[in-house]
Amino acid sequence: MDCPRWLPLESNPEVMTKFVNCLGMRPTWQFGDVYGLDPELLSMVPRPVCAVLLLFPVTEKYEAFKQEEEEKLKDQRQDVSPDVYFIKQTIGNACGTIGLIHAVANNQAHLDFEPDSALKKFLEQTSKMTPEERAAFLEKDESIRVTHESSAQEGQTEAPSLDEKVNLHFIAFVNVGGQLYELDGRKPFPILHRKTSEDTFLEDAIEVCKIFMARDPQEVRFTIIALSKDSY
Secondary structure (H helix, E strand, O other), rough: OOOOOOOOOOOOOHHHHHHHOOEEEOOOEEEEOOOOOOHHHHOOOOOOOEEEEEEOOOOOOHHHHHHHHHHHHHHHOOOOOOOOOOOOOOOEHHHHHHHHHHHHHHOOOOOOOOOOHHHHHHHHHOOOOOOOHHHHHOOOOOOHHHHHHHHHHOOOOOOOOHHHHHHHOEEEEEEEEEEEEEEEOOOOOEEEEOOOOOOHHHHHHHHHHHHHHHHHOOOOOOOOEEEEEEOO
C-alpha cells in the first residue's frame, strides 16, 4: 500500500500561524522569520522563543550524515526525556505539519488553545502513544489533513503537484527540561544536542542550524522560523 501524500507546506510564517490558529491554537504565540544568524539579526526576533523550525535541502551529503548518525546513536543510547513528544512521518510531504506538531506538542504549557481545538484534542488523544502509533493516527485525522491542504494552497508560490519530488525538509528544535532536542519525523528517535535554557534557546538552536549549513556550504536553500510570544 502506498503511503499517503500531502501537498508540501510553504516555509511562510503567516501561513503556519494561520494553520495552527485554524486548529484552535490561540494567537498569543506566532511564527516569524529569522533573517540572519549574527547576534544583531537574532536580537530582532521577538522573545521568548519556544521552538525553531529549520527548512533545509536533503542532499547526498546530508543523507550520508543521517545514516552515520543513526548507526552511532544506536550504539550510544541517548538519555531522552520521556516528556519529549515525538511523531514519525509516514505521510509524504507532511514534514511541515510534523514540524508544527513537534513545536506545539512540546510547548503546551506555554501555549493557549480554544476549548474545541482540534490540535489540542489530537495531542491529548496521542499523548500515550508510540511515535509510530501517532503517525498512523495522524493519517486518519481529517481536521489536520484538511487544514494542511488549505494551508498548502495559501503560500506565495504555487503549490507543487502531489507527485512532484520535493527535496526540502522541515525539522523542529525544542527545549524540553533544559535540553535542546532536534525532532525529525524521518529519524527513528529525537536527537539530543546540548543543554539549553529559555533565555539562550534561540541562540543554542541557531548553533545547531549552522552545523546543517556547514555540511552543505554550496547550498543556499535554508530557512529558519521561530515560534515567538506575540509582542503586540
